[in-house]
Amino acid sequence: MASLEALPILLKELRLSTIGKCWEALAQQALDGQWLPQQYLAALCEEEVNERYQQRLKRYLHEAQLPAGKRLSHFDFSAVHGIKANQVKALVEQPQWVKQAHNLLLFGPSGIGKTHLACGIAAGLLEKGFRAKFFSATALVQQLQQAKEKLLLAEMLLRLDRYEVLLLDDIGYVKKSNQETQVLFELIAHRYETGSLIITSNHPFSEWGQIFEDNMMTVAAIDRLVHHATILECQGESYRRQSAMNRRQN
Incomplete structure (x- = not known):
């Protein structure tokens, strides 16, 4: 002993x-x-x-590199229409969709809190033991493009597989060019049924032709994203605009 x-x-x-x-x-x-x-x-x-x-x-x-302060506990659900607090919180409390590699897509005009919601959900998933990573969509596409130029795209996509959730913020700002849309499509195709994407966009699907180079690629990308997806459509006034108006009135 x-x-x-x-x-x-x-x-x-x-x-x-x-x-x-x-x-x-x-x-x-x-x-x-x-x-x-x-x-x-x-x-x-x-x-x-x-x-x-x-x-x-x-x-x-x-x-994860989530923006500071963007948690669900700090979000004002009363200022946004089209979504409910219990609906959003269920995505954290019942994370089977992540285990099944399903996606979450948040649509709505600029300034109503889509990024805040997406980050709050990602933070909740981190507490449940899932790994997540935040990217602005344009920054990630640029990184993917640079990796492709060095013949390292496949390697980078595999490195991103360590994260059960990738958060792509403001996908509508990706430039419509052959190089950028190709790598974005390759990311979407690579993650299809293998890892979850949380995507925010100011543009509805009907305007995604502004992102991808041709209609075939647009349809193929949307098809993969929505096949297993929860879609939240946020409506309301821009809180940034409201804050500016309140400051002027005061």
Whole structure:
């Protein structure tokens, strides 16, 4: 039987660093509370699991690069029509759609909070243990285009597979050029039924001919996106415009 003095070494070998920090304090608490051995063991495991969860969430939030402050708890659902708070929150509380590699598409005019909603949903999914990554659509397309020029597009697409959710913000601002629309289509085709996309757009599908080079590519891209998708159509006044009007009135 190992000696008590060897316990810190054994815990370090097993990479149970949190238990290594708290076992003595919990041992005294267990003695004072007359815990069963199983209760003491369960408490130690709970501390370890909770700390690992917090560290993992911290890593996921850092790599996701979500804009600061955009959480569902900060969103004013009363200012946006066409969506309901329980409908949006269900996308976080019931994330089967992510496990099934389904998509989420948010449409609506500029300034009503589509990005805020998308980021809030992504943040909630991070807390559920999913990995996500935020991109402005134009920035990601440029990165994909540069990778293709270096013959590294396939490699980059595979690297993006580590994220169960990719958030592409403002897809309508992608320039209609052969190089950019080709890599955007390749991304959509690559993620089809393998990983989820959350996409925000100021333009309805009827105007996506402004994004892709030809009608065939437009139809093919939309077909892949909507085959397994939840579509939210947001309506309302631009909060940025309203804020500007309020400042002028004051």
